[in-house]
Amino acid sequence: MQTTVMGRIVGYDDRGEGTPVVLIHGYPLNRMIWEAQWEGLADHARIIAPDLRGFGESEMVAGIPTEITTYADDVRELLDALGISEPAIIAGLSMGGYVALAYLRRYPEHVAALILANTKATADSLEGKAGRDKSITLAQTKGAAGIAEGMLPKVLSPKTYTSNPELVAQVNRIMQSATVPGIIGALTAMRDRPDSTGTLLEFSQSTLIIAGADDQLMSAADQENMKQAARNSTLVTIPDAGHLSPMEQPEAFNKAVAEFLRSMG
Numbered sequence: 001m002q003t004t005v006m007g008r009i010v011g012y013d014d015r016g017e018g019t020p021v022v023l024i025h026g027y028p029l030n031r032m033i034w035e036a037q038w039e040g041l042a043d044h045a046r047i048i049a050p051d052l053r054g055f056g057e058s059e060m061v062a063g064i065p066t067e068i069t070t071y072a073d074d075v076r077e078l079l080d081a082l083g084i085s086e087p088a089i090i091a092g093l094s095m096g097g098y099v100a101l102a103y104l105r106r107y108p109e110h111v112a113a114l115i116l117a118n119t120k121a122t123a124d125s126l127e128g129k130a131g132r133d134k135s136i137t138l139a140q141t142k143g144a145a146g147i148a149e150g151m152l153p154k155v156l157s158p159k160t161y162t163s164n165p166e167l168v169a170q171v172n173r174i175m176q177s178a179t180v181p182g183i184i185g186a187l188t189a190m191r192d193r194p195d196s197t198g199t200l201l202e203f204s205q206s207t208l209i210i211a212g213a214d215d216q217l218m219s220a221a222d223q224e225n226m227k228q229a230a231r232n233s234t235l236v237t238i239p240d241a242g243h244l245s246p247m248e249q250p251e252a253f254n255k256a257v258a259e260f261l262r263s264m265g
Helices: 031-040 068-081 095-106 126-155 158-163 165-176 180-192 197-201 220-229 250-263
Strands: 002-005 008-015 020-024 046-050 088-093 111-117 207-212 233-238
Touching: 002 068, 008 031, 008 068, 020 031, 020 068, 020 095, 031 046, 031 165, 031 250, 046 068, 068 095, 068 180, 088 095, 095 111, 095 180, 095 197, 111 250, 126 165, 126 180, 158 165, 197 220, 207 220, 207 250, 220 233, 233 250
Parallel strands: 020 046, 020 088, 088 111, 111 207, 207 233
Antiparallel strands: 002 008, 008 046
């Protein structure tokens, strides 16, 4: 479905009832990565999955610099448009985790709990920043197809990549649907984002950290560092999952989230 927020078209899904759980997708993806979650978790909570600007059905705004806080503000504006004022559980995968942490910094009173999946709290290293710049150049010259070609083998576990061609094709379609301005905006925002470790240190509510055992992009040390920083946290590592754990192992992912929701009452 779509709505207009602050004059901009936003694509999103809204399923179920109860406590709002906002699912924020990673880069260069869209809300379709959460299809198994809005179908499998709608009996437990109200699942809201937006497309970030420039991805899926959400418009990119030309000529306006994109920061990680830009996406956090977009999420808040969507929830306002939906009439959701109570604290929500904010969940993010990869770049979506960076957005979730930025949302916590800007709107702490609107966060009931965090779910951080296949992500990290630290900022990009100098090498990482240089990699973002190379990806920007790649997007400018070869578009979303060039980005997808390089990322596909990295975002899925080796087992998934070789044994599940249908999922590989689905992820490829999602990546190639991204707009070049959306890709460049996201790369810039990720490159320039601050370290969020201090944000987690100050957060006292419940935090669920989900890792893929075969994640090639986020290390086990990244996950352990978040667990140590978030004082009230649980770390769940999903076997046979790479960077896209909600798509690769949806039942295990949903079980972890459902148990987290039950633990919160």
